[in-house]
Amino acid sequence: MTNGGIAMTNAGPELGVDPATLGDQDLFRELASLYRARLATLRHGPDAALDNHFRRTADLETEYMARYPGREVDPSRLTQAF
Template identity: 85%
Template sequence: MRRCGPTQELDETPGPGLRRRGTMTDARGDAPLMETGIDPATLGDDDLFRELASLYRARLATLRHGPDAALSNHFKRTAELETEYITRYPSREVDPDRLTQDF
């Protein structure tokens, strides 16, 4: 097996790690993987928040020291996860103390 990420593996031979037409799944075989990870739409809220937190922790190191491909994947994954968050919480609370100007 080949590692696809911290918790994902891909079978090199057809089986539970591969779906028809080559769509990868996570190690359990139940969540489809996107090019940069598990499809955010299939994540529960806790998993989505955990993925976002992990991504933000790795951000500076990826920006400063990662190769171009890693930075590109980071941008894509950030967009995927943040878009899913905004889709789920379009009316999220905005802390007025965080505003820098009146909107």
Template identity: 55%
Template sequence: MTTGMMGVDPRDLDDEDLFREMRHLHETRTDALLHGSDDALERHTSRTRELEGEYLKRYPERDVDPGRLRSGARER
């Protein structure tokens, strides 16, 4: 696995670790936004992009909830 200041390369994470890392970032987002330095917030944002990008590469045909589409929102 590749490691360093930026964390483990998302390509090196198995699915379980990728999901865990994404969950953790989503859990800590508000704290980073409200209380983190500009550098910490930028790193949080870029790491989120890296991990979510890897998820989308692995699951391009992910299960999309029709209620989350514009047409679904209009029906509500």
């Protein structure tokens, strides 16, 4: 169910389009947009924005992993320190 562009669930308002309904290009675009906004949201966003960011990140990344369970993995990324 939607209310003014916000998808409503039993848990409350959920911002953004259901990741399962996105095409691959749209999913990648949403992930890229989310990652660009991550630091600013973490540093300056109110708690509600940060909660929504974490939820949206989990939703989009879960959808990505469901679509690409055999994604290419670079073994050297497992041992790199940040």
